[in-house]
Amino acid sequence: xxxAALRVAETPERPKSLTEPRWVRWSLxxxxxxxxxxxxxxPLAVVFSEALSKGWRVYLASITEPExxxxxxxxLLTAAISVPLNLIFGLAAAxxxxxxxxxxxxxxxxxxxxxxxxSPVISGLIFVLLFGARxxxxxxxxxxxxxxxxxxxxxxxxxxxxTFPFVARELIPVMQSTGTDQEEAALVLGAGGWQMFxxxxxxxxxxxxxxxxxxxxxxxxxxxxxxxxxxxxxxxLTNTMPLHVEILYNEYNFTAAFAVASLLxxxxxxxxxxxxxxxxxxxxx
Amino acid sequence: MGFTVFYLSLVVxxxxxxxxxKTATLNWHSFVQEVTSPRVVASYRxxxxxxxxxxxxxxxxxxxxxxxxxRYKFPGHRxxxxxxxxxFALPTAVAGIALTAVYAGNGWxxxxxxxHGIKVAYTPLGVLVALTFIGLPFVVRTLQPVIAxxxxxxxxxxxxxxxxxxxxxxxxxxxSLGPAWLTGFALAFARALGEYGSVIFISGNxxxxxxxxxxxxxxxxxxxxxxxATAIATVMLLASFAILFLINVLQSRTQKGRI
Numbered sequence: 391x392x393x394a395a396l397r398v399a400e401t402p403e404r405p406k407s408l409t410e411p412r413w414v415r416w417s418l419x420x421x422x423x424x425x426x427x428x429x430x431x432x433p434l435a436v437v438f439s440e441a442l443s444k445g446w447r448v449y450l451a452s453i454t455e456p457e458x459x460x461x462x463x464x465x466l467l468t469a470a471i472s473v474p475l476n477l478i479f480g481l482a483a484a485x486x487x488x489x490x491x492x493x494x495x496x497x498x499x500x501x502x503x504x505x506x507x508x509s510p511v512i513s514g515l516i517f518v519l520l521f522g523a524r525x526x527x528x529x530x531x532x533x534x535x536x537x538x539x540x541x542x543x544x545x546x547x548x549x550x551x552x553t554f555p556f557v558a559r560e561l562i563p564v565m566q567s568t569g570t571d572q573e574e575a576a577l578v579l580g581a582g583g584w585q586m587f588x589x590x591x592x593x594x595x596x597x598x599x600x601x602x603x604x605x606x607x608x609x610x611x612x613x614x615x616x617x618x619x620x621x622x623x624x625x626x627l628t629n630t631m632p633l634h635v636e637i638l639y640n641e642y643n644f645t646a647a648f649a650v651a652s653l654l655x656x657x658x659x660x661x662x663x664x665x666x667x668x669x670x671x672x673x674x675x
Numbered sequence: 676m677g678f679t680v681f682y683l684s685l686v687v688x689x690x691x692x693x694x695x696x697k698t699a700t701l702n703w704h705s706f707v708q709e710v711t712s713p714r715v716v717a718s719y720r721x722x723x724x725x726x727x728x729x730x731x732x733x734x735x736x737x738x739x740x741x742x743x744x745x746r747y748k749f750p751g752h753r754x755x756x757x758x759x760x761x762x763f764a765l766p767t768a769v770a771g772i773a774l775t776a777v778y779a780g781n782g783w784x785x786x787x788x789x790x791h792g793i794k795v796a797y798t799p800l801g802v803l804v805a806l807t808f809i810g811l812p813f814v815v816r817t818l819q820p821v822i823a824x825x826x827x828x829x830x831x832x833x834x835x836x837x838x839x840x841x842x843x844x845x846x847x848x849x850x851s852l853g854p855a856w857l858t859g860f861a862l863a864f865a866r867a868l869g870e871y872g873s874v875i876f877i878s879g880n881x882x883x884x885x886x887x888x889x890x891x892x893x894x895x896x897x898x899x900x901x902x903x904a905t906a907i908a909t910v911m912l913l914a915s916f917a918i919l920f921l922i923n924v925l926q927s928r929t930q931k932g933r934i
Contacts, residue, residue, distance in 0.1 A: 410840055414840075418739055418742065418743050418747075419743050422739050423755075425739070428784065429811060430808075431758070432784065433773035434773070436777050437773045479678075482679050498679070504687055509868070509908075509911055509915065510767075515694070515896065519697050520693050550686055551690065554687060614768040615871035615872050618893070619893060633768075635766075635772065636768055639772050647772060648776075651772060654765070655769055663757070665760065666753075666756075666757040
């Protein structure tokens with residue numbers, strides 16, 4: 391990294407009067423590198439180093455024990471339900487916001503962003519107030535033997551809530567910039583509503599859509615605060631991967647905690663790579 | 676359209692409104708007593724204070740990082756650019772245990788700080804480190820496009836009128852970055868206020884000292900004190916809505932300014 395800093399290339403496209411002296415460029419680059427290293431690379435490296443500190447055998451055992459596997463399964467299940475639902479909603483919301491005119495449009499956009507402004511803990515709390523034993527629907531649910539809180543449905547609901555805005559907010563600007571000309575052309579040429587949607591609208595927004603889904607999925611699999619409030623931490627039943635990490639860590643089982651965490655860190659790296667790839671493709675178009 | 680509003684109401688609006696309805700059932704006197712008790716006030720001080728300082732740190736270093744990433748090309752520059760989003764992609768619980776491991780007394784960085792009397796993990800300083808980490812991308816990501824789109828003519832004009840680089844930076848470049856910087860700063864601040872997962876591991880969670888407000892809400896819930904949790908949550912929610920509102924005003928101003 392320091393070698394990279396020392397080889398800061400000349401910036402040929404900018405004349406001397408429009409860039410900083412070389413020593414300023416070097417020191418600014420060095421400051422940026424050190425800051426990012428201390429805050430990003432070191433914590434990331436620590437996860438993998440701690441996970442492997444007792445060797446591969448312990449690592450593999452930690453991520454294949456039954457409770458870890460059930461946490462992995464629940465995390466995948468939660469993402470498999472919440473991501474498609476928010477994908478469909480995101481498409482519908484972006485579609486109605488960008489292709490039609492109606493009063494209250496800006497309010498709708500603000501409301502879609504709302505879950506981003508709510509603390510994860512509060513996102514969990516509202517579902518406790520709704521479905522908890524002393525919540526609004528609690529007594530009724532109890533009477534009918536339906537379990538939402540401290541069970542899988544609660545985890546899915548809280549995850550849907552916190553990942554709600556991702557797809558819609560990525561799609562809205564993309565759909566805005568493509569306009570309605572192509573769709574009108576398709577309709578004039580005799581395409582039906584669905585045909586137009588699948589042949590014209592969807593292909594034109596596919597990169598924006600993919601981008602939103604990648605971010606939505608990362609959050610769905612990694613959500614901690616909201617899920618922690620509604621899950622009840624029942625091992626092997628309502629533990630998602632992040633919650634399993636917490637339990638192992640609090641039991642001073644650090645190697646196992648970091649082993650499961652390393653899977654989530656790997657997921658984060660895949661997310662970043664996929665994101666960079668989509669951004670790259672998006673700029674080409 | 677109908678589906679959009681229906682799903683939005685079902686998933687977001689109805690659940691969120693229960694919070695305010697629940698608050699409305701509390702009596703005013705006990706509400707005030709709840710949200711102004713010494714332990715709660717101490718948690719506000721820590722949460723707001725550390726969030727503010729964290730956002731300021733990100734404001735300073737974020738400006739440098741954004742500038743370096745846009746203006747200077749060096750090997751690994753692309754990789755670093757992609758890494759900036761790590762705090763968004765890394766689950767907060769993982770970030771929490773990783774930062775704790777790094778800054779604990781025997782950690783990679785902690786072991787060099789401890790001999791100098793600087794304790795990070797399990798102190799308010801640890802809370803600050805976690806909140807700085809999760810707010811890191813905001814200032815960088817809001818500044819990058821603005822720096823990239825900056826018209827070179829303006830800098831050229833300043834240079835040809837005899838300004839040196841330093842004057843150009845202070846008088847021309849910095850003011851034009853102002854609104855975007857402020858937006859990034861406010862976003863980082865708002866995110867830090869509600870943060871839970873990355874903080875609770877490194878903070879040690881000592882009441883009155885290193886206990887953040889989000890944790891206090893969870894603690895009250897675990898004791899089945901729904902009323903107390905709801906009251907504190909309402910205060911936090913109103914604070915983040917106020918910030919969100921300011922951000923929206925800022926953004927609509929900037930957009931008008933650009934046209």
